[in-house]
Amino acid sequence: MNDDRRKVLKGTGGMAVMGLAASAGLFVPGSAWAQAWNKAAFETKSLADTVKAMGGTGATESKDVVITSPDIAENGAVVPFTIASRLPKTESIALLVEKNPNVLAASFNIPQGTEAGVTTRVKMGQTSNVTALVKADGKFYYTTKEVKVTLGGCGG
Amino acid sequence: MADPMKIRATMSGDKVEVKVLMSHEMETGQRKDSKGAAIPAHFIQSVTATHNGKVVLSAEWGPAVSKNPFLSFKFAGGKPGDKVTITWTDNKGDKRTDEATIS
Structure with missing residues (x-):
């Protein structure tokens, strides 16, 4: 303030x-x-709803989507994430934190010529599953990883 | 109003690696002040990166992105001396544009 x-x-x-x-x-x-x-999309509360809000019908789990992050985050206010996709024709990458008030944290559009990988930092209220949602060639793929949070980042 | 972004654009092999550190409070709207009143949300909603007039990355963010957001990505087709421009817009209509030269 x-x-x-x-x-x-x-x-x-x-x-x-x-x-x-x-x-x-x-x-x-x-x-x-x-x-x-x-x-x-930013007001959705679950993965399925987010996919719908982004114009898809469903998502398939894929090993070609990779989340790199700490397994245990000491400070939930700043949790670094790198999301990479090896899927051809990756169009967008989104990051979802399941137990945050609104699941969708960020969404990136990847034009042709840009590497399908982004790094950013997000807030996590508590230990939660984190999902990377990738749209490639018109279809949605995802991968999920649990990140433990020692100190929540939303209570202030 | 907002402080300038720190942008670093370097060649990494044949691609350009861009790292951006923005200065923004990224208030979620979930927190309350000492009187118990909710602090209104104030966060960056969209970010666009361009190189030679071509968009190389665009992003939509929610309030869950950390305070003073960091962003890093790589794109092809840039060369040293080119400029990379980053623009963000927040939910109050505030805007900021900064550029960096690829080294």
Whole structure:
């Protein structure tokens, strides 16, 4: 919270006003820029629902999808994940944390020429199964791994 | 308003490896302040990386991505001296674009 204030103080003239407007919530979510964001998918509570929200009918388990992460995460606020797909024509990669309030954490679109592998960090509320969902050649594939969390990252 | 991203783009074999560290609080909307009122969600929703005008990666994020997000990926077709541009947009409409030169 204090970050906001600091930024406002730091910002000059017009920027400070923008900052105030933003922190007061005057920019209503749902305007044009937000339409590209797949809200339905980010509100799902299970893998099956997420697949549906992304336009698929079901997903098959595949050994060609690989999750690299620690087996035990000491700090649930920052859990590093690398997801790689060896499937040909990989179009997108998504990361789902089963026991988070909303399962979908992040989704990446992989254009041609980009390696089907991304690394990022996510928050985990508690020990949970983590699923990497890959869309390749129009079909969905997934792999699941359990990650134990010592200290949850959502309670603050 | 937001601090600049740290972007590093290096050649790794014939591909370009891009590492990005963004500066964002990534508030989930699940937490409560000391008075018990919910802190509104504030997080990056979309990230786009382009190279020579071509999108090399786009991402949609939920609030579960960690504070000060890190992202790393590789793409083909870049060469030293080219520019890689990264843009993010958060759920309050805030935007930030930064670029880095491939080395």
